[in-house]
Amino acid sequence: MVESTVKNSALIQVRRDQIIQSALSLFKEKGFHKTTTREIANVAGFSIGTLYEYIRAKEDVLYLVYESIYEQVTTHMYPLMDEKNPTIEDVLSIVESYFHMMHDMQEEVVLLYQEMKSLPEEKRSIVLKKERKLIRLFTHMIIEVAPIKLTSLEADIIANNIFIQGQMWGFRRWALQKQFTFDEYITYQLAYIKRVLHITEG
Amino acid sequence: MVESTVKNSALIQVRRDQIIQSALSLFKEKGFHKTTTREIANVAGFSIGTLYEYIRAKEDVLYLVYESIYEQVTTHMYPLMDEKNPTIEDVLSIVESYFHMMHDMQEEVVLLYQEMKSLPEEKRSIVLKKERKLIRLFTHMIIEVAPIKLTSLEADIIANNIFIQGQMWGFRRWALQKQFTFDEYITYQLAYIKRVLHITEG
Amino acid sequence: MVESTVKNSALIQVRRDQIIQSALSLFKEKGFHKTTTREIANVAGFSIGTLYEYIRAKEDVLYLVYESIYEQVTTHMYPLMDEKNPTIEDVLSIVESYFHMMHDMQEEVVLLYQEMKSLPEEKRSIVLKKERKLIRLFTHMIIEVAPIKLTSLEADIIANNIFIQGQMWGFRRWALQKQFTFDEYITYQLAYIKRVLHITEG
Amino acid sequence: MVESTVKNSALIQVRRDQIIQSALSLFKEKGFHKTTTREIANVAGFSIGTLYEYIRAKEDVLYLVYESIYEQVTTHMYPLMDEKNPTIEDVLSIVESYFHMMHDMQEEVVLLYQEMKSLPEEKRSIVLKKERKLIRLFTHMIIEVAPIKLTSLEADIIANNIFIQGQMWGFRRWALQKQFTFDEYITYQLAYIKRVLHITEG
DNA sequence: CATGAATGAGCGTTCATTCAT
């Protein structure tokens, strides 16, 4: 997806991981535009020339970072959502996992939102496709376990809401984290979801 | 809040409005970093030198724009929320108003999220304070009208959720607007909120 | 023809002359590719930023230089060739003038040949058009004064040959200037031309 | 003349031919400066590391190409000019051969003129020596066959003129090839030369 | 107050060359 002039693909793997790690930490700190390619190379531990052996343009680095973030999420979430006949408890536990993951990836989530516009159109649509896929899995799960019959749109709204309520802990932390601990936040949001699904507590 | 070398405060008002209008439309289109100060001055109809008579740095323009966006929102929302003893219907109608406003200000909302990091720390906290104030108003309203007794934290979660569900229509439009019309979106989200508030429909 | 962000057109004139002079001397010395934009600005006496207020790209400088060289040539040659009914002596004297001019502009001529490929296609054709016009004037003059009736093609060959014999003193100086003084060169080339035109000497 | 770290001289021969062929076609297409050493190696069919086993610097490649071009010319022309007592017809036929050769090597001729400056001084003088030698052969031939007694300088001028009239078809093709076919060009130039040599046609 | 020419630090990117394997 991202071109390299280097042939050894194992090495590409290694170097790109270095690039991703260094770029991610820099992007988190100062954003994409204020991070220079030289900084990325320095933090990664090699020269600017070497950086450009593994990417074609700065935008490629952003895409590599996005790709890596989504891979982390899907690697963790997809297996959980594979369950054939999930119970309500399963779903709530999956949602809880998702919230935990979003908690651990707060800064990555912020980055996702902030720099989406900096991705070249073509890469952006790849990224968004991955996101839609994840939401669709939520939608299906919700339909399956909801005690009342939900239309696809109703389930979609709920899935979208859960999806961004998870991310909200990250991108609105300056507001939320003044009022809630993460455990409280999770507890309340789960209660909220149960209520939405007409699930009687207790 | 933003310094100017010009003394005539009526003129400052006029010029800053020009700056805000031109900057807003440019920021929406290409983002803060890809907009140049020259472009802002050009679109505003004066020279780059004049621009710098009314701001000290490019970041000031961003702050002016943010300020103006928040003022629009509060000018519209605060009067609605002033009601002494609101009914549930009042609250739902206020939420609906809020959703409509967020619909009309989609691009501004996206900007808010994308460029928050570009604001100097000091201005950022001013902006966030305004936001917290709005959410607090939602929280109070919710507590007042909820048919069941809600703790402050429970109400806060609901207020925050409503708040971002409104914005979500804008900053996730590429996903949502494939599945929903705005009317559908509003209908489902209101139903969702009613459910959360334990309000039996009909 | 070449865009500038500066509005004051008198100033553009002045600055461009500075650019042309400094670029010309650098291009003569080291060629277009080995001359940096910073060097051009330095020699011209201003900063790199200022240079780019008067051109859009490095190629523009090359075009400005070409334009200026051709203007020198045409400013000098066109008036001479305006004569209504030239005699043979007039033509030989014009050719001599042309040879002298090419002698004085040796390095410019070399530059013309060496960097033509570096001009963007569009500018190149403008330059070549100017050259064809000059040759056409030679052709017409030759037809008018030749003692024998020449076809247009015959005259064209002669005009082209004269044209490059003039330039040859410059771009083949390392060879010619070992064998000839400029006066000898001119004498012999003029004799050569007379012979071609079937003009009996003496 | 050009150093190599490789000892096996047969291999040097083979590799250098590959280098010359690939570089020549690239230089014709995009010029010396816009061709990268990597491209040369790629087209030649080996790695950049291998390229540098057979040259010391990029300029060496240019010299190898120049050398090869001159060798082609001399290999073809020298035998023709070896004739002991040439007649006028012989000379005209040799000149015609030369014109044909220059026609076939148009792009090489352009390259010669355009990149001469890119050759390091030392190599440049070697190249120019070869050229002078060829012209000297023309001079001698002309003196031998001219019906009138020519001084050495007179003959030199004629030789130089013939020399560049041949090359002119290449480096001024955008002008000439609009007006002449190659056959016309050759016919007229030969007629021109005959006239110069005081040779009555027919 | 308004102007806009001048500045130069700093950016993304390239590419000739080296050298360990």
Added chain:
DNA sequence: CATGAATGAACGCTCATTCAT
């Protein structure tokens, strides 16, 4: 001999900011 990953100086160009007029 052959490879190709690594290097970093150097390039063309941009743009926020200043300040004399």
